[in-house]
Amino acid sequence: MKSYRKELWFHIPGRRAFTNITDEVERCLKDSGIREGLVLVNAMHITASVFINDDESGLHRDYDRWLEKLAPHEPVSQYLHNRTGEDNGDAHLKRQVMGREVVVAVTAGKLDFGPWEQIFYGEFDGGRKKRVLVKIIGE
Amino acid sequence: MKSYRKELWFHIPGRRAFTNITDEVERCLKDSGIREGLVLVNAMHITASVFINDDESGLHRDYDRWLEKLAPHEPVSQYLHNRTGEDNGDAHLKRQVMGREVVVAVTAGKLDFGPWEQIFYGEFDGGRKKRVLVKIIGE
C-alpha cells in the first residue's frame, strides 16, 4: 500500500467563497503515482467545507443565499459561540450543511468522477490562511 | 491490496424518490472477494445523494416534505442556477443536506452495519438515467 499527503493553502479575502480545487487534487493524484485507491480531501478548519458539486456561478450564489437563510451571519449575538469573542458562529453551522470532506475513488490513475463532479473548497469565515488536506491511499 | 469498481444505473421516472440499494452493494462486495477494507458508494451526479438511514416509507415521506421546506422546487425562478435553462436548482441544495457518499466498513466479508442501517439512492431530479459508483478497497 502506498500513501500520499499534501496540504493545500487558501487565503480567501472576503468572508465567504467557493473555490474549485479539482485541478490541484488531480495534480496530487498524479504526484502520488497511485492508480487504484481512495482520495480523502478534507477541510482542516472547522468553519470551512470541502464538497462536490457543479462549477456554475449562479448555483454558488444560490448556495450562499440559502446558507445565509438557514444560518444567518447577523445578528452575531444570536450565537452563544460568539460570546467567546468570535463572530463566526454561523460559519460552524454552514459548514455542517456543506460537509467537511469528500472521499473520491481512484481508478486507473484518475479521479473516478461523473460528468459534472468538481471539488470545491467552501470558505465561511475567510480573511486568513486556511488549509485543506489531501490524503491518498492505494497502489 | 485489492480493488473493485462497479457502476449501478438508475432511472427514476418521477422527480424525487429514495431507493434501497443495500442488496446491490452487498452483491458488489461478494463479487469483489474483499474481506477487510472500506466501501465507498457515491452518486456520480450532482443532483442525487447516497445516504444511510432507515427503510421506512413514512420516514422517506418526512424527508421529502422536509427537503421541500428547506429548498422548495417551486418557484423555479428563485434559483439563479435555473437561469441556465435548468429547473433543478433545488435538487443541488437537497443533495447537500442528504450527502453525496457513504463510506462503509467491510469486516469478515460483510458490510459492517448496525441493526437498521440501509443504503439509499436519493434522486432529486429524476426522469433520466443516472449512476452510482461502488468502489471497494481492501484484502
Next chain:
Amino acid sequence: MKSYRKELWFHIPGRRAFTNITDEVERCLKDSGIREGLVLVNAMHITASVFINDDESGLHRDYDRWLEKLAPHEPVSQYLHNRTGEDNGDAHLKRQVMGREVVVAVTAGKLDFGPWEQIFYGEFDGGRKKRVLVKIIGE
C-alpha cells in the same frame, strides 16, 4: 494492509447531547499499530451522528437550537415516521444535517488534524445504549 475494528458504546441519559470521542479514537489508532492510512468513524444507529467540529459548549448549544429549528421534536405528530409508534422522527432528520460518519487521515501514527478538529458523537434520541464503529485500514 492491516485492518482494525472496534465498537465504542454510549448511553446518553437525555434525548440529545454531543460527546467528544477524540481520545477514544486516538486510543484505537494506537492499538491498531497503523501508521499510514484512513480511519472511518461512524454511528451504527440512524438517529445519531459522528462529526468533526469545535469542542466549545456555546457552539454545541447553538447546534442544538438550530437543529430544533430545522427539525423540531414537537409536535411528534408532524412526522409520518412517528405513526410507527416512535417519537424520534426529528432525530432521523437532525442526523442527516450533522452526518453519519467521518473519514480521517492517519499520518505517522496520528490523526492528521487541523488545530481545532475534534470528533463528536451526536445523540438525537438517547436513553439507551448505542454504538459507534471505528474501522482503520493502512500499514
